[in-house]
Amino acid sequence: MAAFRRGPSSHRSHTQSTQMISVPYVRVINGLNPGRVIIIKGVVKENALSFAVNLCFHSGISLHYNPRFGDNVVVRNSFLQDRWGKEERTGGLPFFRGQPFTLTICCEAQSFRILVNGHEIQHNYNYRHAFVYEINKLEIDGDISLTSVLTVCCEAHSYRIVVNGNQAHTYKHRHTILQQINMLETSL
Numbered sequence: 019m020a021a022f023r024r025g026p027s028s029h030r031s032h033t034q035s036t037q038m039i040s041v042p043y044v045r046v047i048n049g050l051n052p053g054r055v056i057i058i059k060g061v062v063k064e065n066a067l068s069f070a071v072n073l074c075f076h077s078g079i080s081l082h083y084n085p086r087f088g089d090n091v092v093v094r095n096s097f098l099q100d101r102w103g104k105e106e107r108t109g110g111l112p113f114f115r116g117q118p119f120t121l122t123i124c125c126e127a128q129s130f131r132i133l134v135n136g137h138e139i140q141h142n143y144n145y146r147h148a149f150v151y152e153i154n155k156l157e158i159d160g161d162i163s164l165t166s167v168l169t170v171c172c173e174a175h176s177y178r179i180v181v182n183g184n185q186a187h188t189y190k191h192r193h194t195i196l197q198q199i200n201m202l203e204t205s206l
């Protein structure tokens with residue numbers, strides 16, 4: 019995937035901004051593999067201290083993504099063999115109290131590619147736990163309201179899109195040369 023772009027804000031629907039789903043949000047997910055994308059939309063609470071998105075496997079956390087408003091930082095880390103590893107803290111805090119956000123996590127060959135509000139930021143995270151297909155749980159917790167959680171899986175014959183962990187939509191590929199896809203666009 020070569021680029022990422024936000025769609026025009028006119029795509030935003032009124033219902034999108036009013037329907038919230040509960041936090042903590044914990045859903046079983048079916049293993050990750052390169053090409054799978056998780057898109058989380060929410061609003062940071064006015065008095066937020068922090069929130070976290072965890073991609074978990076049976077005995078640990080492959081990716082802990084943890085914006086902290088007190089420290090003005092997004093901490094990324096893994097919890098492996100019963101302990102936290104070294105924190106990654108570069109790239110600043112692109113979330114704001116009281117503001118909506120879109121967090122996109124793309125599972126790539128060697129790393130999670132992470133975008134906030136459609137922007138490339140320095141938050142990409144190289145896999146420490148290489149077996150991303152073992153990831154079986156998505157947890158979202160902390161000082162946010164959640165609007166939607168989409169997972170998009172590019173499968174052999176179709177896209178499978180899971181909305182808020184329960185409704186699955188499939189869309190058969192019409193344009194079959196998937197290697198030509200070079201941009202992911204979302205409306206905020």
Ligand code: GAL
Pocket residue numbers: 082084093094095102105
């Ligand atoms: C700890 C914190 C954990 C996690 C970890 C990441 O200090 O208690 O919740 O955020 O840092 O390194």
